Amino acid sequence: MTRDNGGAADIELVGARALREWITGEREQHPRVYLVDVGASARSLDAVTSKDDVILLPAGSDPYRGPAEAVQYNGALRDLGDELFFGERGVELQDYTAAEFVQIVGPTAVCFFDESSWRAFLDDAELARRTGIFPSTLLDPRILLADRRALADPRGLEAPSAIRLSSDGRVSIGVRGADIGHVDDLQTALTFPLPHVAAWDDIAPRDALLADLANREWIGRYLNATDLMKMLRLANGAARIEGFGWSLLDDDLADAEPLVRDPFLLETADGFLLADPTTLRRQLLSPATAMVVTVAQTSSTPDLATERVARQLGISASEAGTLCRAALAALGIHSGRRAAAAQGPTGVDA
Secondary structure, three states, X not given: OOOOOOOHHHHHHHHXXXXXXXXXXXXXXXXXXXXXXXXXXXXXXXXXXXXXXXXXEEOOOOXXXXXXXXXXXXXXXXXXXXXXEEOOEEEEEEEOOHHHOOOOOOOEEEEOOOXXXXXXXXXXXXXXXXXXXXXXXXXXXXXXXXXXXXXXXXXXXXXXXXXXXXXXXXXXXXXXXXXEEEHHHHHHHOOOOEEHHHHHOOOOOXXXXXXXXXXXXXXXXXHHHHHHHHHHOOOOOOOEEOOEOOOOOOOOOOOEEOOOOOOEEEEEOOEEEEEOOOOOOEEEEOHHHHHHHHHHHOOOOHHHHHHHHHHHHOOOHHHHHHHHHHHHHHHOOOOOEEOXXXXXXXXXXX
């Protein structure tokens, strides 16, 4: 389907936004996005697409006549260095490790082409966790991390939503994900849920990837921290972020990690700042309120948070509980998720 109103620029913008969802795996506007490679046929998509889907077609291919919106592109997005364009809007594909050493001139999708780039990503994340120093690659607003959703929730099951149709008739998921069958069986293949970790089917055994991420349940928050730094235009060292090389309170009583999507506490030149990269909300906090935020986010229960706040501020449990409840209600923060170290060997609270 093509639009009768709106110009080419509008259609190109639809294509660019849909491609972003296809690359990252994060659904925002479209249930499914299909990328049809040069030489592949889109005829099989008529029966499986909806009006809210988007199909990215190579320029000059046979027209698609189904209900989804079709946007034509030039180029390709499969191998290292490939570029794909919608008019003047384009994106280049790079390996995660290589992206640090190449000149970034425009939107760039970075992915893990092999196990070494996967290890480099994990090493960078660990360094940021220990020191607060984040990799320059992920602080560049022009860079998209491929299959980002899978990093935050690798075991989550979902029917394929970012689909590639290859010229040999094979169907796969995402930039470099698992092969899910032949185009002739597409309708059936799209009904089977897959774990998000299938997005990296060729870089290491799936169990090894899951083990790597099981030991780093904070990866999703790490990625959100890079969004925060881009939002605030912070360079490394310009502020300190709670949980990444710095903590406002170290009382040896914390038993939880802040929820992935919770706001971040920062220490800046202007004082303590609570910032949310999702809502873009920011507000300055008093030192006492900042301490309450830290305690609440790193306590798995309100009772533990109340006990810790009472100790730190030298107030009654009743007063401390009131402060904690007020912080949770007014600041959009939550009790933390019980840390793995406080759980039994199967992940059940000890």
